[in-house]
Amino acid sequence: MKSLPTRLAAGLLAVGSTAQFVPAPTDLIDKEGYAGIHVRYKEVPAGICELDPNVKSYSGYADVAPDQHIFWWFFEARNQDPTDAPLTIWINGGPGSSSMIGLFQELGPCGVGPDLKPFDNPYSWSNASNMLFIDEPTTVGLSYSIPIPGYQDDSGYIIQLPDDSSCPDYAAGYGTCGTYSKPDLTLTANTTEGAAPNMWRTLQGFMGAFPQYARSGVSFATESYGGHYAPVFNAYFLEMNRMGKGHHIDLENVLIGNGWFDPLVQYQAYYNFSVYPGNTYDYDPYNDTVKAEWYNNLYGAGNCVDMTKQCYATGRNDVCSRADNFCYEKVEYLYDKYSGRDEYDMRELTPDPFPYSYFEQYLNLPEVQRAVGAYQNYSSSSSTTSSAFGNTGDDDRESGTIEACRTLLRAGVQVMLYYGDADYNCNWLGGQVVADEIAAPGYASAGFVNITTSDAIVHGQVKQAGLFSFLRIYESGHEVPFYQPLASLEIFERALAQTDIATGKKSVRQHRGYKTVGTPTSTYREGNGTVQMDVLPGNATYNTMLNAPDPEPTWPASASEERRGSVKKRSLGKLGRPRRSRGGKRPA
Ligand SMILES: *[C@@H]1O[C@H](CO)[C@@H](O)[C@H](O)[C@H]1NC(C)=O
Ligand SMILES: *[C@@H]1O[C@H](CO)[C@@H](O)[C@H](O)[C@H]1NC(C)=O
Ligand SMILES: *[C@@H]1O[C@H](CO)[C@@H](O)[C@H](O)[C@H]1NC(C)=O
Ligand SMILES: *[C@@H]1O[C@H](CO)[C@@H](O)[C@H](O)[C@H]1NC(C)=O
Ligand SMILES: *[C@@H]1O[C@H](CO)[C@@H](O)[C@H](O)[C@H]1NC(C)=O
Ligand SMILES: *[C@@H]1O[C@H](CO)[C@@H](O)[C@H](O)[C@H]1NC(C)=O
Ligand SMILES: *[C@@H]1O[C@H](CO)[C@@H](O)[C@H](O)[C@H]1NC(C)=O
Ligand SMILES: *[C@@H]1O[C@H](CO)[C@@H](O)[C@H](O)[C@H]1NC(C)=O
Numbered sequence: 001m002k003s004l005p006t007r008l009a010a011g012l013l014a015v016g017s018t019a020q021f022v023p024a025p026t027d028l029i030d031k032e033g034y035a036g037i038h039v040r041y042k043e044v045p046a047g048i049c050e051l052d053p054n055v056k057s058y059s060g061y062a063d064v065a066p067d068q069h070i071f072w073w074f075f076e077a078r079n080q081d082p083t084d085a086p087l088t089i090w091i092n093g094g095p096g097s098s099s100m101i102g103l104f105q106e107l108g109p110c111g112v113g114p115d116l117k118p119f120d121n122p123y124s125w126s127n128a129s130n131m132l133f134i135d136e137p138t139t140v141g142l143s144y145s146i147p148i149p150g151y152q153d154d155s156g157y158i159i160q161l162p163d164d165s166s167c168p169d170y171a172a173g174y175g176t177c178g179t180y181s182k183p184d185l186t187l188t189a190n191t192t193e194g195a196a197p198n199m200w201r202t203l204q205g206f207m208g209a210f211p212q213y214a215r216s217g218v219s220f221a222t223e224s225y226g227g228h229y230a231p232v233f234n235a236y237f238l239e240m241n242r243m244g245k246g247h248h249i250d251l252e253n254v255l256i257g258n259g260w261f262d263p264l265v266q267y268q269a270y271y272n273f274s275v276y277p278g279n280t281y282d283y284d285p286y287n288d289t290v291k292a293e294w295y296n297n298l299y300g301a302g303n304c305v306d307m308t309k310q311c312y313a314t315g316r317n318d319v320c321s322r323a324d325n326f327c328y329e330k331v332e333y334l335y336d337k338y339s340g341r342d343e344y345d346m347r348e349l350t351p352d353p354f355p356y357s358y359f360e361q362y363l364n365l366p367e368v369q370r371a372v373g374a375y376q377n378y379s380s381s382s383s384t385t386s387s388a389f390g391n392t393g394d395d396d397r398e399s400g401t402i403e404a405c406r407t408l409l410r411a412g413v414q415v416m417l418y419y420g421d422a423d424y425n426c427n428w429l430g431g432q433v434v435a436d437e438i439a440a441p442g443y444a445s446a447g448f449v450n451i452t453t454s455d456a457i458v459h460g461q462v463k464q465a466g467l468f469s470f471l472r473i474y475e476s477g478h479e480v481p482f483y484q485p486l487a488s489l490e491i492f493e494r495a496l497a498q499t500d501i502a503t504g505k506k507s508v509r510q511h512r513g514y515k516t517v518g519t520p521t522s523t524y525r526e527g528n529g530t531v532q533m534d535v536l537p538g539n540a541t542y543n544t545m546l547n548a549p550d551p552e553p554t555w556p557a558s559a560s561e562e563r564r565g566s567v568k569k570r571s572l573g574k575l576g577r578p579r580r581s582r583g584g585k586r587p588a
Helices: 100-107 192-209 226-242 263-274 288-299 304-314 317-339 358-362 366-372 383-392 401-410 428-438 485-497
Strands: 029-032 038-043 057-065 068-075 087-091 110-112 118-120 130-134 147-152 158-160 178-181 218-223 251-257 345-349 414-420 460-465 468-473
Touching: 029 192, 038 192, 057 192, 068 192, 087 100, 087 192, 087 226, 100 110, 100 130, 100 358, 100 485, 110 358, 130 192, 192 226, 218 226, 218 485, 226 251, 226 401, 251 485, 263 288, 263 304, 263 317, 263 428, 288 304, 288 317, 304 317, 317 383, 401 414, 401 428, 414 428, 414 485, 428 468, 468 485
Parallel strands: 087 130, 087 218, 218 251, 251 414, 414 468
Antiparallel strands: 029 038, 038 057, 057 068, 068 130, 110 118, 147 158, 147 178, 460 468
């Protein structure tokens, strides 16, 4: 079984000093947002992530409930007047995964290399939109409940220390002493539905404090467990709008990458993806004994499928939780056990150095903590939130996600599902069945067509009917914008403009009857040319042209190396079970 990341081990532990704890931020500005939600924030100095001093960035908290403080980090849109730009909210999944994963590994303005300095991301989604990254629910990432001195054990659990005078010897060995949220399961959410109200409150707080950044429509983008979060949260926002509660959220688009929606379908997809002709990388190393074991653990009497059906039928926490644990250990985990590959990218063996995790150490540097107003040490995954959700078996529930997607479409909100096809964890074969289940008008008779992009390389295919689309992205793991940055940004721009995803040339907003005419299935096969047969060195870099590691590590120039004069002016005018999750990289 996997455990939570414990590689946070940053710096040497100065036993007998308080240096390893995070002092309370003292320089936050207070503001009252909409719906009475109190917001505290600061302007983040240029160079902390966005390197262009003309593009502003703010971070802070929405105080959504007693002892529940939700961290957010906002970046103005580049290359345009941010007060005319749309607003896009990004969250990661988990449950318990921090949205700093998306920010630093995927689609934010910067990444972080081994020198622990940010480097520019030219394919940042902030090139097209204002971006708001939110750590939720409480205890995730930099969102805190009650800050306590503590440390994380090997499974990622938070253990409280008697006081913050020192890191005692018994804790020092873990290398994780710091300030953490009290691991109180009642101070986070334990279901998808239960997490929606505090997300709404966070948005009310932010939009009230910064109304200038939410004038041109709102989009919600996510991945992984976001297949649970996004449909349910956004249907909740529409319901609050309908009831006239708070400020009206002008929702236009919901984008979900490698989403986890319907476990009954998606647990079966683990088998389909693993057994030929399943994945499109022609990788089928399992012998008949292993395949039979996999099949039986799924379909045998009383096994994963039966247990999940029982969860659906009874809705009981104990039944769902038991089913989920069984399905994880006996179905999902067989891949880890027999292939030794990364669940989030079958092309790499574990440990997989992609996407890069140096940002976790960066966010634990005192100067960065001060710059963003942090009040706890950063972890990419919250064991408190993952335990709380584990106790209700939310992962094994469909949680109304399919019907919520239909609700969004009926309300005229675009829904786009995109899947990197090398991801096993939330694989595209399951996603494809989910897309069929949603049964958007016209979708059944649409077909797959190539997606064209400015680099003239075919990065994937799309099947679209009106405002609903399903995308398969080639040569991409779970975190698509990391592996296919150019295609991701151009697809994002098309989604914002509500043009057809395949070409970006036809308005779907005006022509709701638009439909792709193509093949009934997406048949392209990459073959095994990019499947790595050796474990990669920890400092390896990923080459998006080769779709494979660089022969020698090649890091982009970081902030410190860039000449000051080269900064361009912005032109205005245009475990519970912490071991597992559907999150960023590493069970994150
Ligand atoms: C937690 O933050 C403190 C204060 O900056 C730092 O000294 C310490 O190394 C951090 N702990 C971890 C585990 O990163
Ligand atoms: C994104 O914006 C930056 C800053 O203006 C620019 O340098 C970069 O080329 C843009 N990226 C793309 C893909 O156009
Ligand atoms: C798995 O494969 C079977 C047989 O081809 C198919 O009927 C089923 O729909 C597939 N399910 C998923 C989730 O891929
Ligand atoms: C099948 O593969 C498993 C796992 O690698 C191995 O333990 C087992 O001996 C193999 N069985 C046969 C019959 O080759
Ligand atoms: C989940 O949270 C709700 C609301 O806080 C609580 O009433 C319930 O007991 C929790 N469920 C479990 C299984 O912990
Ligand atoms: C779609 O892209 C593939 C390469 O992935 C290419 O071989 C094929 O000709 C393209 N199809 C069309 C209709 O352009
Ligand atoms: C790669 O694919 C080729 C052709 O399909 C096959 O002959 C070869 O055995 C595969 N290699 C591995 C390591 O799977
Ligand atoms: C990368 O790490 C390897 C050891 O795994 C080391 O030999 C090599 O010098 C490192 N390369 C760079 C560019 O840091």
